[in-house]
Amino acid sequence: MDFATLLQILDSTLRLATPLLLACLAGLFSERAGIFDIGLEGKMLMAAMASATVAALTGSVWIGLCAGIAASLLLAGLHGIASITFRGNQLISGVALNFLSSGITVLVAQRMFGQGGRTPPLAGPARFEPITLPLADAVKDVPVLGPLYADVLSGHSILVYVALALVPASWWLLYRTRFGLRLRAAGENPAALDTAGVSVVGMRFAAVAITGVLCGLAGAYMATALQAGFGREMTAGRGYIALAALIFAKWRPWYALWATLLFGFFQALALRPDVVERVLTIKVPVPALDALPYILTVIVLAGFIGKAVPPRAGGEPYVKER
Amino acid sequence: MGVLPRWADVVLVPLVSLLLAAIFSALVILSIGEDPAETLKVMVDGALGSAYGWGYTLYYATSFIFTGLAVTVAFHAGLFNIGGEGQAQLGGLGVALVCLSYPWPHWTIALLAASFGAAAFGAVWAAIPAYLQAKRGSHIVITTIMFNYIAAAFIVYILVDVLRPAGQMDPATARFPVGAKLPALNEIPGLNLIFVKAVPANVTIFVALAACVAVWALLWRTRLGYQIRAFGKSEPAAKYAGINPTKIVMIAMIISGALAGLMAINNVMGEAERLVQNSASGAGFIGIAVALMGRNHPVGVFLAALLFGFLYQGGAELGLWTSIPIELRIVVQGLVILFTGALDQMVRMMLSFFFSFGRQRAA
Numbered sequence: 001m002d003f004a005t006l007l008q009i010l011d012s013t014l015r016l017a018t019p020l021l022l023a024c025l026a027g028l029f030s031e032r033a034g035i036f037d038i039g040l041e042g043k044m045l046m047a048a049m050a051s052a053t054v055a056a057l058t059g060s061v062w063i064g065l066c067a068g069i070a071a072s073l074l075l076a077g078l079h080g081i082a083s084i085t086f087r088g089n090q091l092i093s094g095v096a097l098n099f100l101s102s103g104i105t106v107l108v109a110q111r112m113f114g115q116g117g118r119t120p121p122l123a124g125p126a127r128f129e130p131i132t133l134p135l136a137d138a139v140k141d142v143p144v145l146g147p148l149y150a151d152v153l154s155g156h157s158i159l160v161y162v163a164l165a166l167v168p169a170s171w172w173l174l175y176r177t178r179f180g181l182r183l184r185a186a187g188e189n190p191a192a193l194d195t196a197g198v199s200v201v202g203m204r205f206a207a208v209a210i211t212g213v214l215c216g217l218a219g220a221y222m223a224t225a226l227q228a229g230f231g232r233e234m235t236a237g238r239g240y241i242a243l244a245a246l247i248f249a250k251w252r253p254w255y256a257l258w259a260t261l262l263f264g265f266f267q268a269l270a271l272r273p274d275v276v277e278r279v280l281t282i283k284v285p286v287p288a289l290d291a292l293p294y295i296l297t298v299i300v301l302a303g304f305i306g307k308a309v310p311p312r313a314g315g316e317p318y319v320k321e322r
Numbered sequence: 323m324g325v326l327p328r329w330a331d332v333v334l335v336p337l338v339s340l341l342l343a344a345i346f347s348a349l350v351i352l353s354i355g356e357d358p359a360e361t362l363k364v365m366v367d368g369a370l371g372s373a374y375g376w377g378y379t380l381y382y383a384t385s386f387i388f389t390g391l392a393v394t395v396a397f398h399a400g401l402f403n404i405g406g407e408g409q410a411q412l413g414g415l416g417v418a419l420v421c422l423s424y425p426w427p428h429w430t431i432a433l434l435a436a437s438f439g440a441a442a443f444g445a446v447w448a449a450i451p452a453y454l455q456a457k458r459g460s461h462i463v464i465t466t467i468m469f470n471y472i473a474a475a476f477i478v479y480i481l482v483d484v485l486r487p488a489g490q491m492d493p494a495t496a497r498f499p500v501g502a503k504l505p506a507l508n509e510i511p512g513l514n515l516i517f518v519k520a521v522p523a524n525v526t527i528f529v530a531l532a533a534c535v536a537v538w539a540l541l542w543r544t545r546l547g548y549q550i551r552a553f554g555k556s557e558p559a560a561k562y563a564g565i566n567p568t569k570i571v572m573i574a575m576i577i578s579g580a581l582a583g584l585m586a587i588n589n590v591m592g593e594a595e596r597l598v599q600n601s602a603s604g605a606g607f608i609g610i611a612v613a614l615m616g617r618n619h620p621v622g623v624f625l626a627a628l629l630f631g632f633l634y635q636g637g638a639e640l641g642l643w644t645s646i647p648i649e650l651r652i653v654v655q656g657l658v659i660l661f662t663g664a665l666d667q668m669v670r671m672m673l674s675f676f677f678s679f680g681r682q683r684a685a
Contacts, residue, residue, distance in 0.1 A: 082664040091402055095659060287479035302465075
């Protein structure tokens with residue numbers, strides 16, 4: 001594999017890792033506060049549809065982004081009501097919301113545009129355009145590092161850099177602020193938090209809302225930056241892969257970055273059968289490559305995570321003592 | 323909070339949940355600019371208005387009984403098997419391999435052999451996530467979801483590169499031999515007086531009913547069933563009582579996967595008579611809604627499967643006669659899971675409020 005091909009693959013890695021990273025951080029906040037959320041997939045899908053629809057109608061990707069976040073927040077709110085207020089089963093609630101979005105997205109897109117559940121292709125200001133980082137052209141000729149900066153790191157849409165910036169931001173919020181301490185306490189020992197006079201329900205709703213916003217970003221990125229428009233089931237299991245990455249990352253922001261980059265790399269490889277074939281020198285059937293990210297997810301979950309300790313009160317509704 | 327009477331818990335809670343799901347579905351239909359009453363009429367006419375419609379409704383219901391039972395058995399062991407879709411597709415591969423391997427002299431023998439193939443393939447596909455859960459602690463929900471995607475890719479590979487007959491364009495197996503053809507309801511003496519036109523519902527429905535009875539007997543009349551339920555209620559207590567967790571996880575998931583796989587004798591052997599891509603077409607997922615709606619009891623699963631059979635056939639009619647996309651089915655499915663599964667407690671709270679109110683008045 002030559003250097004140019006490697007650069008291309010790394011470039012797609014970053015592009016494909018971004019929605020995973022955003023969704024993974026989304027799941028991180030929710031699960032750290034004790035709310036399991038397998039509805040990341042549905043929230044992303046809903047946000048993708050809402051953002052593409054609104055962007056297509058208004059011609060502004062920013063209004064589309066806001067719509068995507070709002071749609072995702074709505075589902076997050078539902079998940080909160082079901083699993084926090086009414087102490088329902090969090091897994092079932094997530095599954096329900098995934099089905100709901102899978103159907104509603106197609107229904108709405110079909111009703112709005114009548115194109116078989118797709119939105120019309122987005123172009124110009126209705127889409128996030130790649131931006132060139134400062135000095136990208138100037139350092140291009142520096143050996144190794146220059147092309148890495150100019151071809152891999154530069155030239156993505158703004159949301160990619162937002163996602164990368166959110167990694168230290170999440171770390172800071174979770175580990176260096178009072179809010180973060182309380183959020184983690186809601187997932188580890190809600191009774192202690194309650195004793196300290198902080199509302200567990202409030203903290204959990206706050207966490208679920210952050211999850212909603214981040215999934216909104218992830219979905220909007222899928223439809224308005226990674227691709228130009230919404231198509232049915234376009235998230236293709238990314239919400240679940242993000243969950244696997246979250247476990248792999250042991251519920252930590254920096255690890256989440258590395259884990260999602262790894263999964264992004266798998267997805268990038270799946271797009272380049274020719275490269276895989278040349279490196280392995282055997283013909284790999286295309287379906288095997290399609291299944292590769294999922295197979296590797298299973299392998300990663302099964303073997304290499306070491307001891308991953310989930311938040312102790314995860315998945316359990318908090319019942320205040322009377 | 324007042325405790326609900328048993329009859330309210332068993333009958334009223336699911337009915338109210340269903341009603342709520344129906345109301346919200348109506349709102350969804352209204353919001354896309356269609357008429358809910360007209361929609362319901364098309365669905366009822368198409369699914370229940372004729373023996374022909376019933377033939378389809380029962381056909382779908384048969385598949386959903388299997389996948390609903392699959393989810394039920396896993397649920398009782400405290401496991402959430404979302405992999406029914408992949409297990410059903412693998413079951414289809416088992417059916418196809420059995421049916422194509424030998425010119426079967428009579429459908430009864432072919433049915434026995436194919437059932438075995440379907441159950442075995444489905445069970446294997448469920449056994450891997452079960453092993454990973456029991457031995458490696460991988461979250462079964464995520465692994466079973468991943469196995470759905472892997473199954474889909476695997477079936478594509480098998481159909482395109484291995485089982486596709488030479489010269490055929492579409493990725494599917496060859497047609498099964500005549501001896502492996504299961505009689506449809508319109509071909510059974512007696513029933514053919516009711517089902518005059520050819521319908522997809524076939525003898526598999528009797529296998530599905532037998533499976534309901536078998537699952538009931540397993541869960542509530544055998545030692546193993548007791549162990550499964552005890553494990554599902556409380557893992558530490560079950561361990562303390564000497565129940566082997568690994569064994570229970572493995573057995574429950576293997577039975578679950580076998581049931582999901584068995585679905586394939588209905589759709590692959592009974593209807594399509596060859597294996598195509600995405601053969602389960604969502605029935606595996608509907609099993610989740612069916613199990614929740616049926617309160618994880620075979621009788622409930624049977625009734626819920628009928629309801630979803632109606633919904634499925636009705637939804638298909640909508641796709642034919644109206645401009646409502648067929649995806650409405652998935653929305654209703656999501657709403658049913660939401661209200662019967664996740665918001666179950668809300669319905670209970672509402673009802674117990676009414677009951678305690680009634681009791682106060684009586685006192």
